Amino acid sequence: MRAQPGRSVTSKVLALLAVFTPASPALTLSELARRAGLPLSTVHRRVAELVEWGALERGDDGRYRIGLRLWEVGSLAPRGLALRELALPVMEDLYEVTHENVQLAVRQDLELVFIERIAGRYAVPVLTRVGGRFALHATGVGLVLLAHAPAEVQEQVLAAPLERYTDLTITDPRRLRGCLAEVRRVGYAVSDRQVTMDALSVAAPIRAPEGVLAAISLVVAHDRADPVALAPLVQAAGRVLSRALGASRRPPPARVPLPPDQRRQ
Amino acid sequence: MRAQPGRSVTSKVLALLAVFTPASPALTLSELARRAGLPLSTVHRRVAELVEWGALERGDDGRYRIGLRLWEVGSLAPRGLALRELALPVMEDLYEVTHENVQLAVRQDLELVFIERIAGRYAVPVLTRVGGRFALHATGVGLVLLAHAPAEVQEQVLAAPLERYTDLTITDPRRLRGCLAEVRRVGYAVSDRQVTMDALSVAAPIRAPEGVLAAISLVVAHDRADPVALAPLVQAAGRVLSRALGASRRPPPARVPLPPDQRRQ
DNA sequence: CGTCGAACTTCCGCTGGGTGAAAGTGCCGG
């Protein structure tokens, strides 16, 4: 075949799924082919099979969308719906008490993924979406997840340029390193206007026996926020969930062997 | 190859995803192979690619689980998370007013899939799960979805044996046909102890321009239920969501050409 | 109403990615 070697059928199928994004959840066959970098006839064949199984659905407009069957399978992800089911009651409690935005996120590679969100109608608007991604170095949940990530992940994030969202976003690797150490020391993270100039978030880790699995946070308007008052609330929620996940009462030893200021590699 | 012809690579990949169920969300390689009916070496190769992409994840115990990446893609399904995002505020309103279970479901083939559920802590326990499936002929949401399904779907459901869950489950096709006509006439469905002997549900359709897209319901203890009082609440919720989806104020003409009692095929 | 173009579908002969039995490896528990 003319196909460049090294492109497996499976990789093509996965590439077709990967071209769907929150910004483009419905695509025509040609768009699919173009974005996946595959010949039209190839896409036509693969997509037909995906539709038959239910991984994709074809709308009346001829566009393809992600199918309900794939949603069903995806909902079996332990770090997705399973975690959400566990956390939702606790998140609702936090919402009852504060009526602010409550967020739940996990780390995936060098970014975070929002698993659940309770958006208060009268709370400060947040730009996150369930299933959406975000950088690790700015949000409250991101700082918690990064602070407890394996050292190599931290190094990779610190080595790459840190995108600036506001004037208060931490973009200096050395400052971020210190911030992460502080997060580990006090057990929670505060992101004050580091993503938008109107919001502040306070986040705490959710631990499983294997380490920090997720993070939970409150996002509030920065001018009516008292991080020190919110921290115990969020930490308590994190601890309830950690216990449910079987983490020992005492946090396990830090995942980073040496304090950041002693690492001069 | 020795493989029986007609088994495409894509179908094998999808078969591997399909063996994950709510009852078995974590499987070893051998289990995957056995359940998918594929040779171990084949599964080994395909699974390696799925893990690399993030469709599956391998735990410390060596078992494979659905990966977060697949959850992310699945969350782009318009009939999944998108519908949920739209409906959740309305569902929360219903919950505030009643403090009973609120459910949201869509039809997939000859079954229904639960998209979202708000389970009251003190409400009657329900056995449904987000992402879970159920038969169409027993629950409130099921009756609504079936009543407004294309005629051929109705015929297929009516032709197959109707599983009995309680003494009150409708298992006679003729009675079910009449029940569906009634659901279309009054605009809501009541399932009184047809699934379990302690629960009753009241459901209403959610319409889009193309037809009934989903159903919303309240599930309450049968002995403290007044279906006639609950129906307007649920119907109002359905109508709010229908309007948001662009359905005209007046319901479109019935999807079933002839009233059931005139169809004597 | 005919023409054009874009999007989609089908066709066909070639070929390398996929195959699965079997051998190899690693890890228990006895």
Next chain:
DNA sequence: CCGGCACTTTCACCCAGCGGAAGTTCGACG
């Protein structure tokens, strides 16, 4: 030390998948 189980790798064969190109459908435009 051995047998058993689960997983990984190997290898020669060959058909599923390939993609260019031709065919079809459909709506827009003059």
